[in-house]
Amino acid sequence: MDKLQKKINYQFKDINLLKQALTHRSVGKNNNERLEFLGDSILGVVVARELYQRFSGIGEGKLSRFKSYVVRGQTLGLIAAELKLSNLLILGSGELKSGGHNRKSIQADAVEAILGAIFLEAGYKTVSEVILDLFKVYLDDINPNDTLKDFKTKLQERLQKFRQTLPQYTLVKTTGKDHNALFTVRCLLQDQKIQVEQEAKSIKRAEQMCAEILLEKL
Template sequence: MDKLQKKINYQFKDVDLLKQALTHRSVGKSNNERLEFLGDSILGVVVARELYKRFPHIAEGRLSRFKSYVVRGQTLGLVALDIKLSSLLILGSGELKSGGHNRKSIQADAVEAILGAIFLEAGFDAVNTVILDLFKKYINEINPNDTLKDFKTQLQERLQKFKQTLPQYELIKTTGKDHNALFTVRCLLQDQAIQVEQEAKSIKRAEQMCAEILLDKLKK
C-alpha cells in the first residue's frame, strides 16, 4: 500500500478507503463499485476541463474523441501498469482462480475507484492533481491534428479498404443485473477466420475492446 501511495503521490488518511477501492465485487458487498462510479465521473470532468484549456480552437466533436482516448479502458489499464496495481487487487476466490489480477477491466475499474476515494477524502483539487499527474503522458500524446477515430471505425475502414467482409459483433453473455451487469461480446472477422471475446460494463466498450485486439492482429 505504501508503494502505491508513493506512485500516485497521495497519502490516504483513511487506508481502509484505499483498501475498499482495491476490493473487487467478487469479495462481497463491501467493494469498489460505488467508488468506481464516482471516479469515472471525476476523471471525465478533469480530463474534459484540461482538454478544453489546452485546445481552445478545437470543436466539441473532436474534444469528445480526445477525451474518449484518454479515459478509455486501455489507457486506464496502462495507468494500472504504471502504478503496479495488479498485485494489490483484493479479489474473491473465483476471480483469484481465474486470474482476475491480470484482467485489464478489473485493473481499470480499480484505478477509477482510487480516484473516487481520493475525491471523497480530499476533494476536487486533490484528485485533479493526481489525475493530471497519472494521465499526463497520455494527454500529452494527443496531436490536435489527429482525428483519433475509435477502434470500431478504424477496423471497419481497414476492412473496407481491402474489400473484406465487415466485422460481426454478437452479445454472447450477460452476467449480473442493472448497473452491475457485465457484457461479453464476440467479434468475428469472417475472411480471416479470426474471432475474439471481451467483457466490459457496456456492450459498446466490449465491442471497442474486441476491435482494438483485432486491429493489432491484422497489423502483425
C-alpha cells in the same frame, strides 16, 4: 500500499478507503464498484475540462474523441501496470483461481475506484491534481491535428480497403443489473476466421475492445 500512495502522490487518511478501492466484487458487498462508478465520472469531468482549456479552437466532436482516447480502458490498464496494482488487488477465491489479478478490466476498474476514493476523502481539487499527474503523458501525446478515430472505425476502414466482409458484433451475455451490469461482446471477422470476446461495463466499450484486439492481430 505505501509504495502505491507515493506513486499517486497522495496519502490516504483512511487506509480502509484505499483497501475498499482495491477490493473486487467477488469478495462480497464491501467492494469497489460504487467507488469505481464515482471515479469514472470524476475522471471524465477532469479530463474534459483539461481538454477544453488546452484546445480552445477545437469542436465538440473532436474533443469527445480526444477524451475517449485518454480515458479508454487501455490507458487505464497501462496506468494500473505502472502502479503495479495487480499485486495489490483484493479478490475472491474464484477470481484468484482464474487469474483475476492479470485481468486488465479489473485493474482498470481499480484505478477509477482509487480516484473515486480520493475524491471522497479530499475533494475535487486534490483528485484533479492526481488525475492530471497520472494522465499527463497521454494528455501531452494528443496532437490537435490528429483525427483519433475509434478502433471500430479503424477496423471497418481497413476491411473496406481490402474489400473484405465487415466485422459482426454480437452481445453474448449480460451479467449483473443496472450500473453493475457487465456485457460480453463477440466480434467475428468472417474472411479471416478470427473472433474475440471482451467484457466491459457498456456494449460500446466491449465492442471497441474487440476491435482494438483484432486490429493488433491483423
